[in-house]
Amino acid sequence: MTQRSTAMNEKIAWQGTLVSVQPRIRLTRSFDQRNHSYLGYALRVQGIIGEDEREFTVGIGKAARLRHQFRAGDIVSGMAQPVADERTESVELYKASRLKVVERAADVVTVPPPWLGLPPELPVYRQRGHRRLDARTYQAKCLGCIWGCRMPVEMIIDQWNPSQKRYRFETFCYGPKSCSLYRAGPTRKVPGRKGMSWEEENWVDEDATAHRGEDE
């Protein structure tokens, strides 16, 4: 085993305050087709990881979310491992263990947006559907919101040769369509074979969220 892989497999102790709990969802694109994998939740933590004090992200499964009911403001601790492939994960660390709520956040009622508090179960996100969210808006306004999601995207360029892939990240909003902070940003293009590309136009988002009213 190489030195690097040994280090990658070692778990690191961390502790800090939860900035947000967002869904951890991976998107696979093949031209105009898309498929979601519901992996769990991403904890954004401001605190200490190993020897460093900074903001970092930890992936947890849905069972851990149910057990601990994590929400923004909680002080939490645990151990976790650096992800093996940063292209396919939106978090820095995963395989979390020894998770603990050191101190529960005080019950403070905040006026959304953004929506803080306990995120819903993963099937709720699937049922709601998403709209594309401008990456800069996500970074500036939505990092704390339970409806924001930064997905790792795996793009299969040629369906007859699925090993030909490209990777990127895309940001989405599962929140109410009336959210005053929402900005769609530019449409997204998906590369295909022989230099072709498919543009994901506004109707895709309208279709995915047509079953919801403006304030749902």
Ligand code: SF4
């Ligand atoms: S745009 Fe979406 S993710 Fe951002 S605050 Fe509004 S509902 Fe939340």
